[in-house]
Amino acid sequence: MGLFDRLKQSLTKTRAALSEKVERLVSGAITVDEQLIEDLHDALISSDIGVNIAGEMISELRKAVNSGQIRDAGEIRSWLRESIALLMVDDDDGQHLLPSRLKVDVVIGVNGVGKTTSIAKMAHFHQQRGERVLIAAADTFRAAAVEQIEIWARRTGTGVVKHTAGADPAAVVYDAISAAKARSIDRLIVDTAGRLHNKANLIEEMKKITRVIEREAAEAERRVLLVIDATTGQNALAQAKVFAESLTVDGVILTKLDGTARGGVAVAVKRELGIPVKWVGTGETLDDLQPFDSRQFARALL
Amino acid sequence: MFSRLSEKLEQTFKRLRGKGKLTETDVNEAMREIRVALLEADVNLGVVRDFIGQVKSRSIGAEVLESLTPGQQVVKIVHNQLISLLGGTQSKITVASQPPTVIMLVGLQGSGKTTTAAKLANWLRNSGRRPMLAACDIYRPAAVRQLQVLAEKLSMPVTVATEPGMKPPAIARLAVTEAAKKACDTVILDTAGRLHIDELLMQELAEIRRQAKPHEVLLVIDAMIGQDAVAVAESFNNQIGIDGVIVTKLDGDARGGAVLSVRAVTGRPVKMVGVGEKIEDFQPFFPDRMASRILGMGDVLSLIDRAEQVFDEKKAGELARKMRREQFTLDDFLDQLQQLKKLGPLESLIGMLPGMGKMKEQLKRARIDHSELKKIEAIIRSMTANERADSSIINGSRRRRIAAGSGTRVQDVNRLLRQFGEAKKMMKRLQNLPAGRGKGGFNLPFFGN
Numbered sequence: 001m002g003l004f005d006r007l008k009q010s011l012t013k014t015r016a017a018l019s020e021k022v023e024r025l026v027s028g029a030i031t032v033d034e035q036l037i038e039d040l041h042d043a044l045i046s047s048d049i050g051v052n053i054a055g056e057m058i059s060e061l062r063k064a065v066n067s068g069q070i071r072d073a074g075e076i077r078s079w080l081r082e083s084i085a086l087l088m089v090d091d092d093d094g095q096h097l098l099p100s101r102l103k104v105d106v107v108i109g110v111n112g113v114g115k116t117t118s119i120a121k122m123a124h125f126h127q128q129r130g131e132r133v134l135i136a137a138a139d140t141f142r143a144a145a146v147e148q149i150e151i152w153a154r155r156t157g158t159g160v161v162k163h164t165a166g167a168d169p170a171a172v173v174y175d176a177i178s179a180a181k182a183r184s185i186d187r188l189i190v191d192t193a194g195r196l197h198n199k200a201n202l203i204e205e206m207k208k209i210t211r212v213i214e215r216e217a218a219e220a221e222r223r224v225l226l227v228i229d230a231t232t233g234q235n236a237l238a239q240a241k242v243f244a245e246s247l248t249v250d251g252v253i254l255t256k257l258d259g260t261a262r263g264g265v266a267v268a269v270k271r272e273l274g275i276p277v278k279w280v281g282t283g284e285t286l287d288d289l290q291p292f293d294s295r296q297f298a299r300a301l302l
Numbered sequence: 303m304f305s306r307l308s309e310k311l312e313q314t315f316k317r318l319r320g321k322g323k324l325t326e327t328d329v330n331e332a333m334r335e336i337r338v339a340l341l342e343a344d345v346n347l348g349v350v351r352d353f354i355g356q357v358k359s360r361s362i363g364a365e366v367l368e369s370l371t372p373g374q375q376v377v378k379i380v381h382n383q384l385i386s387l388l389g390g391t392q393s394k395i396t397v398a399s400q401p402p403t404v405i406m407l408v409g410l411q412g413s414g415k416t417t418t419a420a421k422l423a424n425w426l427r428n429s430g431r432r433p434m435l436a437a438c439d440i441y442r443p444a445a446v447r448q449l450q451v452l453a454e455k456l457s458m459p460v461t462v463a464t465e466p467g468m469k470p471p472a473i474a475r476l477a478v479t480e481a482a483k484k485a486c487d488t489v490i491l492d493t494a495g496r497l498h499i500d501e502l503l504m505q506e507l508a509e510i511r512r513q514a515k516p517h518e519v520l521l522v523i524d525a526m527i528g529q530d531a532v533a534v535a536e537s538f539n540n541q542i543g544i545d546g547v548i549v550t551k552l553d554g555d556a557r558g559g560a561v562l563s564v565r566a567v568t569g570r571p572v573k574m575v576g577v578g579e580k581i582e583d584f585q586p587f588f589p590d591r592m593a594s595r596i597l598g599m600g601d602v603l604s605l606i607d608r609a610e611q612v613f614d615e616k617k618a619g620e621l622a623r624k625m626r627r628e629q630f631t632l633d634d635f636l637d638q639l640q641q642l643k644k645l646g647p648l649e650s651l652i653g654m655l656p657g658m659g660k661m662k663e664q665l666k667r668a669r670i671d672h673s674e675l676k677k678i679e680a681i682i683r684s685m686t687a688n689e690r691a692d693s694s695i696i697n698g699s700r701r702r703r704i705a706a707g708s709g710t711r712v713q714d715v716n717r718l719l720r721q722f723g724e725a726k727k728m729m730k731r732l733q734n735l736p737a738g739r740g741k742g743g744f745n746l747p748f749f750g751n
């Protein structure tokens with residue numbers, strides 16, 4: 001099964017509710033009436049896209065209807081999809097990063113969103129494409145977090161650099177960078193502690209980690225990836241804002257899209273903060289991670 | 303009561319009142335504001351609809367429209383309606399007449415079940431019970447280990463699979479039969495997180511339920527969950543049956559509207575809430591506080607609660623006496639600082655206050671204050687006992703010595719002494735005020751500039 005098929009399959013449940021609704025509305029409606037527009041509005045809100053964006057999209061929709069840009073109800077769905085897809089296009093092509101042998105991905109996010117699991121999946125993904133990957137177990141905070149990443153790493157055959165529980169995460173990262181250089185690693189992935197974003201210490205810890213990377217791996221292609229759980233509501237935007245205030249966040253990993261949640265809040269994150277989704281997580285096995293595709297996402301959402 | 307919603311409603315009504323007579327359409331406009339506020343707080347759309355219906359019929363009453371502050375009146379109605387929907391009063395955890403009481407935790411991946419199992423166990427023990435844990439999450443890597451580490455910290459028994467391949471229902475049953483042997487009267491079952499649409503895993507939960515016969519099945523949900531909360535809660539309730547809810551991560555800044563969604567679709571009460579990273583950060587649920595939080599009015603009550611927990615009443619009384627007698631010294635000041643530090647990072651306190659969104663600047667300042675606290679502490683610790691008791695003896699050479707000793711600059715020492723002098727003056731003025739409100743006291747003359 002191809003990647004996109006897999007994504008599509010796991011997202012069918014996601015899209016079913018909304019697309020059925022739209023289909024039903026559209027087939028029954030001859031002209032675009034107020035009720036129809038209201039129902040579309042509701043459908044957007046149910047995806048966690050947020051009241052503001054839903055409202056704006058709907059008023060754009062109204063404009064398009066009034067200006068004759070949309071002539072029959074059948075065009076509405078594709079029109080909305082298109083505007084979501086356009087908004088979600090990942091315009092970061094990595095051109096601003098120096099091409100380099102060593103790539104460093106730091107994975108951050110609040111508790112339980114799926115950082116550690118996503119890291120295992122990413123390691124697997126890149127190794128399948130011939131990269132040599134190393135993992136830094138810098139979540140020294142949660143009980144048994146190091147054991148968790150080690151079990152995954154054993155399954156994927158990836159090396160792990162770790163210290164003992166409670167150790168300084170930045171020191172783990174420092175050692176991991178030296179090891180990456182010594183072992184001519186292509187990609188170092190850093191697992192971090194999942195704590196709530198309103199804890200100042202957490203942000204300081206993340207800043208310290210990124211400073212160590214900037215200093216010790218100055219030549220590397222460095223990215224900070226924020227994990228967002230698709231089940232999360234509007235607070236995901238608050239999370240992204242707080243992290244983006246003190247760190248350069250390069251992309252989002254949107255997890256748990258295999259449930260019934262639609263992850264609409266990722267649209268808000270892209271629009272308000274310009275942070276594109278890079279990956280989507282669709283399950284708990286190593287293959288359940290796909291690079292993000294904005295059209296696929298829009299089609300799955302609506 | 304100050305919240306964005308109440309401000310917005312006030313504006314709406316002001317605009318409307320210009321027209322002379324208020325109609326039902328006008329009330330609808332106010333309801334739209336409430337709708338937006340609830341949706342922003344992640345209350346499910348369907349639940350919002352029902353809720354608005356109820357509030358509307360109450361708001362159409364003449365008292366509201368004729369009131370001088372109809373906006374606030376409506377907020378009050380919304381607030382009260384929220385409280386009654388959230389359960390009105392607290393609900394307790396059921397205890398079986400015949401031990402052991404079995405409590406089973408269920409929920410989505412990442413909602414915080416394992417941590418909650420340990421917190422609940424600790425909380426029950428503090429209320430006089432003898433709990434033990436059971437590790438029924440055999441799927442997530444290191445989940446069993448995580449529970450073992452937590453149990454070890456608590457010195458509490460934990461049942462794990464006794465042989466490879468042992469299934470969760472068998473582990474649960476084993477734990478229940480072992481309870482008496484381990485001299486425990488309560489068994490807490492930690493189960494693996496699962497999607498509500500994962501049929502196989504949902505069947506497994508039903509099987510655990512059949513075999514372990516829990517007295518309480520508690521759904522653990524993350525305060526940050528969005529619109530999907532309804533689908534999740536409905537599935538767990540329909541397929542497994544739940545008796546109550548535990549909400550986690552309420553120490554974050556999520557408004558937690560999903561709590562209302564879950565309550566509305568299951569009818570089951572929220573029993574406990576997780577409010578922090580530490581094992582003791584676990585409390586009963588207060589519907590009124592949650593209602594305020596959903597409306598963006600801040601969790602001021604929780605803040606006060608926490609302050610009361612931390613502030614030593616005896617010390618506070620002693621301090622007041624000293625202030626009255628003008629005997630407040632640098633040692634007392636240091637004491638106050640220590641209490642302040644126990645309250646935790648200032649950010650997390652500010653997070654509990656209303657109007658969080660607009661407080662970024664204050665947050666930044668609070669962060670600086672925190673490092674400032676460390677500096678002040680270092681300076682005072684570098685003083686001799688005599689100097690602390692009587693700051694007037696601290697002359698130029700003593701100041702230089704203190705600065706060197708604390709790794710600060712003489713200016714820092716000067717500033718601290720100046721602030722201390724000002725605070726003493728301020729205290730003199732404060733003495734003339736009526737006696738302090740409530741217990742615990744919140745006397746922090748040095749806090750804030």
Ligand SMILES: Nc1nc2c(ncn2[C@@H]2O[C@H](COP(=O)(O)OP(=O)(O)O)[C@@H](O)[C@H]2O)c(=O)[nH]1
Pocket residue numbers: 109110111112113114115116117118194227255256257258259281282283284288411412442495497
């Ligand atoms: N269904 C589903 N579960 C996931 C996904 N990603 C992670 N999880 C689960 O979410 C839970 C928390 O994941 P973990 O990686 O430990 O989160 P962390 O605290 O952010 O490191 C685990 O039970 C994972 O198996 C996903 O894409 N889909």
Ligand SMILES: [Mg+2]
Pocket residue numbers: 115116117139145191192194
């Ligand atoms: Mg982790």
